[in-house]
Amino acid sequence: MVSYASSPAAEVVYASEPLTDASTGAILADGMCFRQVEFAGILKGTPNRKLAEQWIDFMLSTTFQEDMPLQMFVYPVNPKAKLPDAFSKYASIPEMPARLTPAEITSGRETWIEAWTEAVLR
Amino acid sequence: MSGLLQLVRRWRWQWLLWLLPLAFLLVFFFIPLASILRLGAQVFTDQAHLNLGRVWRPLAFTFGQATLSTLLTLLVGLPAAYLFARFRFPGRGLLNALVVLPFMLPTVVAAAGFNALLGPNGWLNLLLMKLFNLTQAPIHLLNTLGIILLAHVFYNTPVIIRVVGSAWAQLDTRVEQAARVLGASPWQTMRLVTLPLLRPAILAAAMLVFLFNFTSFGVVLLLGGPQYATLEVEIYMQAVQMLNLPMAGLLSGVQLLCTLGISILYSRAVGKQSIPLIPRLKGEGARQPHSGWERVFVAGMLTLLILLELLPLIALVLRSVMLMDASGHTVWTLSAYQELFINRRQSVFYVPPIQSGVNSLLYGLATVLMAVPLGTLTAMALRSRSQLARIMDPVLMLPLGASAVTLGLGFIAVFNRPPLDVRTFPLLIPIAHTLVALPFVVRTLQPALAGIPVSLRQAAAVLGASPFQVWRTVELPILARAAVVSAIFSFTLSLGEFGATSFLARPETPTLPVAISRFISLPGALNYGQALAMATLLMLVCALSILGIEQLSRFLNEGEKTNG
Numbered sequence: 001m002v003s004y005a006s007s008p009a010a011e012v013v014y015a016s017e018p019l020t021d022a023s024t025g026a027i028l029a030d031g032m033c034f035r036q037v038e039f040a041g042i043l044k045g046t047p048n049r050k051l052a053e054q055w056i057d058f059m060l061s062t063t064f065q066e067d068m069p070l071q072m073f074v075y076p077v078n079p080k081a082k083l084p085d086a087f088s089k090y091a092s093i094p095e096m097p098a099r100l101t102p103a104e105i106t107s108g109r110e111t112w113i114e115a116w117t118e119a120v121l122r
Numbered sequence: 123m124s125g126l127l128q129l130v131r132r133w134r135w136q137w138l139l140w141l142l143p144l145a146f147l148l149v150f151f152f153i154p155l156a157s158i159l160r161l162g163a164q165v166f167t168d169q170a171h172l173n174l175g176r177v178w179r180p181l182a183f184t185f186g187q188a189t190l191s192t193l194l195t196l197l198v199g200l201p202a203a204y205l206f207a208r209f210r211f212p213g214r215g216l217l218n219a220l221v222v223l224p225f226m227l228p229t230v231v232a233a234a235g236f237n238a239l240l241g242p243n244g245w246l247n248l249l250l251m252k253l254f255n256l257t258q259a260p261i262h263l264l265n266t267l268g269i270i271l272l273a274h275v276f277y278n279t280p281v282i283i284r285v286v287g288s289a290w291a292q293l294d295t296r297v298e299q300a301a302r303v304l305g306a307s308p309w310q311t312m313r314l315v316t317l318p319l320l321r322p323a324i325l326a327a328a329m330l331v332f333l334f335n336f337t338s339f340g341v342v343l344l345l346g347g348p349q350y351a352t353l354e355v356e357i358y359m360q361a362v363q364m365l366n367l368p369m370a371g372l373l374s375g376v377q378l379l380c381t382l383g384i385s386i387l388y389s390r391a392v393g394k395q396s397i398p399l400i401p402r403l404k405g406e407g408a409r410q411p412h413s414g415w416e417r418v419f420v421a422g423m424l425t426l427l428i429l430l431e432l433l434p435l436i437a438l439v440l441r442s443v444m445l446m447d448a449s450g451h452t453v454w455t456l457s458a459y460q461e462l463f464i465n466r467r468q469s470v471f472y473v474p475p476i477q478s479g480v481n482s483l484l485y486g487l488a489t490v491l492m493a494v495p496l497g498t499l500t501a502m503a504l505r506s507r508s509q510l511a512r513i514m515d516p517v518l519m520l521p522l523g524a525s526a527v528t529l530g531l532g533f534i535a536v537f538n539r540p541p542l543d544v545r546t547f548p549l550l551i552p553i554a555h556t557l558v559a560l561p562f563v564v565r566t567l568q569p570a571l572a573g574i575p576v577s578l579r580q581a582a583a584v585l586g587a588s589p590f591q592v593w594r595t596v597e598l599p600i601l602a603r604a605a606v607v608s609a610i611f612s613f614t615l616s617l618g619e620f621g622a623t624s625f626l627a628r629p630e631t632p633t634l635p636v637a638i639s640r641f642i643s644l645p646g647a648l649n650y651g652q653a654l655a656m657a658t659l660l661m662l663v664c665a666l667s668i669l670g671i672e673q674l675s676r677f678l679n680e681g682e683k684t685n686g
Binding site for chain 1: 173348349471472644645646647648649
């Protein structure tokens with residue numbers, strides 16, 4: 001099954017009865033994972049620059065960054081944010097993820113989405 | 123001269139009645155609709171490589187599944203209609219009342235019910251796993267065409283029972299008896315006499331069912347999984363997941379053409395229904411089953427109907443109070459309900475599920491407050507039978523032809539800056555619900571208004587009452603009951619509305635159906651339990667409303683009969 005490396009942690013967190021171990025595991029061998037970066041930005045020419053900056057600062061704060069892992073099952077970017085137990089116990093970060101340059105992604109994106117839709121969703 | 127003056131005055135009075143409903147429709151229906159069509163046209167100018175397969179495939183699937191679903195529904199519904207029209211059996215009245223329930227239930231409730239019965243964590247799989255000591259769910263019905271068809275049959279069998287069953291019960295049994303006396307076998311009588319007489323009713327019911335299946339959204343989205351998409355689901359996917367608004371607009375245009383076409387065919391079919399049916403006494407043609415075959419038929423149909431129509435709902439309620447502990451034992455608990463109030467993970471942005479219930483109730487009330495006054499104004503304006511009213515009548519029914527998903531798409535395409543901004547103006551959700559409810563409200567109030575004798579109003583006027591006084595003291599009290607029926611109806615409709623709301627509800631203000639659809643697809647038994655608990659609550663509120671409507675309508679009809 002194709003899933004996220006943080007998926008085993010999600011299994012434990014969402015179980016109805018406390019689990020001691022995750023019921024699934026992630027294969028994290030070299031080149032088996034792709035690093036997915038989620039981002040937020042400020043649009044050029046916004047009339048609310050100040051507010052937008054405050055919002056981005058809030059998203060980078062430890063309050064937000066510590067809350068995010070258990071909501072989105074992604075890792076925080078702020079090094080001061082403490083990782084939840086479920087993450088340190090049941091999820092691990094692959095050492096050698098597969099890489100693609102932004103240029104490669106830009107040129108391939110449309111075709112890949114199309115191919116994925118055809119192969120998996122139809 | 124004074125006659126002309128009066129005419130002008132009357133016209134102005136009429137325009138005043140029309141003003142509000144027309145302004146409402148213009149701003150919230152026709153402008154969004156126009157913007158969708160404009161969006162759709164962009165596909166041909168802007169997008170370099172247009173893959174027509176993206177239109178053709180969902181269109182073909184929509185037609186295919188709607189045809190299959192309709193045929194299957196007829197297969198179950200026609201014998202069921204025969205059962206209710208021709209046989210007396212214990213529990214007949216109760217079952218007749220209960221089978222209308224499914225048709226009015228929100229799609230998310232039906233989806234949750236089938237999930238609780240046949241899904242990977244549903245009763246059937248739990249039972250089989252227990253019986254045969256399996257570690258994995260043996261039956262994979264979720265995300266198949268089978269479960270979509272099953273849910274559609276569940277939804278629409280009541281329509282066939284209602285429409286065909288009542289025509290069948292009205293059929294003069296003496297015609298059939300005459301055929302038998304002249305030597306026809308029961309099968310020949312059915313084929314050559316009964317079915318031809320029922321054909322208009324069957325045709326009308328089938329068209330209606332086809333239309334419902336054609337615009338199916340919640341069932342396909344929640345039970346069909348990612349590989350099945352009707353036009354409705356594809357519009358949603360293109361707009362919300364792929365952010366391809368022009369493609370969504372094009373699909374909406376195609377959908378609109380299809381639904382309008384089917385609606386026109388439907389009203390033609392209904393128009394032809396004027397076969398000479400002599401009114402019969404209620405239940406006159408019904409009798410006890412006597413031969414062995416008849417007993418087998420009655421028992422078999424009853425079992426089928428209970429399995430199909432009631433079991434998913436019972437499964438939903440029971441599954442919502444059941445939890446499996448770590449050792450695989452079944453525990454009966456209300457913990458899923460308690461959990462609705464708790465922010466278990468102390469999250470910053472968490473919305474407790476119970477908040478979505480509160481949102482739904484508020485939106486429902488707002489819908490009633492808009493739909494009933496607007497509907498009353500419209501019904502009063504339509505009463506005049508002027509040329510204007512004749513032109514406006516079909517225009518008012520147009521929102522029926524547009525699907526809820528199309529409405530949602532139109533709203534996000536148009537209302538994106540203050541003061542009418544989907545992101546900051548939550549009243550847009552009940553406004554969308556009002557659009558969906560309005561045609562039904564008008565159709566409920568129209569006959570009640572028409573039933574008020576003109577002499578009553580004239581008498582009040584002669585005795586010196588102003589037009590407003592006549593309305594307030596004579597018409598309003600008579601209208602009140604029909605108004606209550608349409609109020610409950612709009613409230614129920616708003617509670618369960620999913621198509622438009624799935625576009626419009628913001629993450630921080632979900633409604634119950636939106637919250638259910640989110641929780642049911644999250645991993646973990648606790649989320650599943652909460653989804654089922656919310657679905658159960660929604661079902662109970664809707665069931666109470668539906669029973670209320672049924673009782674009141676019966677009361678209304680009897681009142682009309684004694685009046686007339």
